[in-house]
Amino acid sequence: MGTFNALCGATRIDESNIWSALIEPAGPSTAQVDSSNINEADGSAVLVVQGKKVYFLREGGNWKIDGLFGADDELEANYPQLKPETNH
Numbered sequence: 001m002g003t004f005n006a007l008c009g010a011t012r013i014d015e016s017n018i019w020s021a022l023i024e025p026a027g028p029s030t031a032q033v034d035s036s037n038i039n040e041a042d043g044s045a046v047l048v049v050q051g052k053k054v055y056f057l058r059e060g061g062n063w064k065i066d067g068l069f070g071a072d073d074e075l076e077a078n079y080p081q082l083k084p085e086t087n088h
Contacts, residue, residue, distance in 0.1 A: 018079055028052060 028049040038045040043058035044066075055066040068075070 015079075018075070028054070 030050060032049065034048040034051070036045065036047045045056040045058075045063065047054045047056065056063045057066045058064075
């Protein structure tokens with residue numbers, strides 16, 4: 001595995017499984033959009049899918065989901081060791 005050997009350890013796999021277990025069910029099970037609010041000027045959008053708000057940001061020419069369908073708050077509360085480090 002070379003350089004990436006540390007990423008394959010049991011701890012990293014366990015952490016990845018925790019994220020997957022919380023994020024996947026938090027997202028919508030359909031692509032049917034109930035409503036949308038797109039702000040081209042600041043590159044943000046909010047779509048409501050199955051009653052949940054899904055936030056998007058535009059990076060370059062692509063739209064990307066901002067957040068983890070609300071699961072990020074639950075992840076940080078229950079698993080503080082997984083909280084991403086910031087360089088502020």
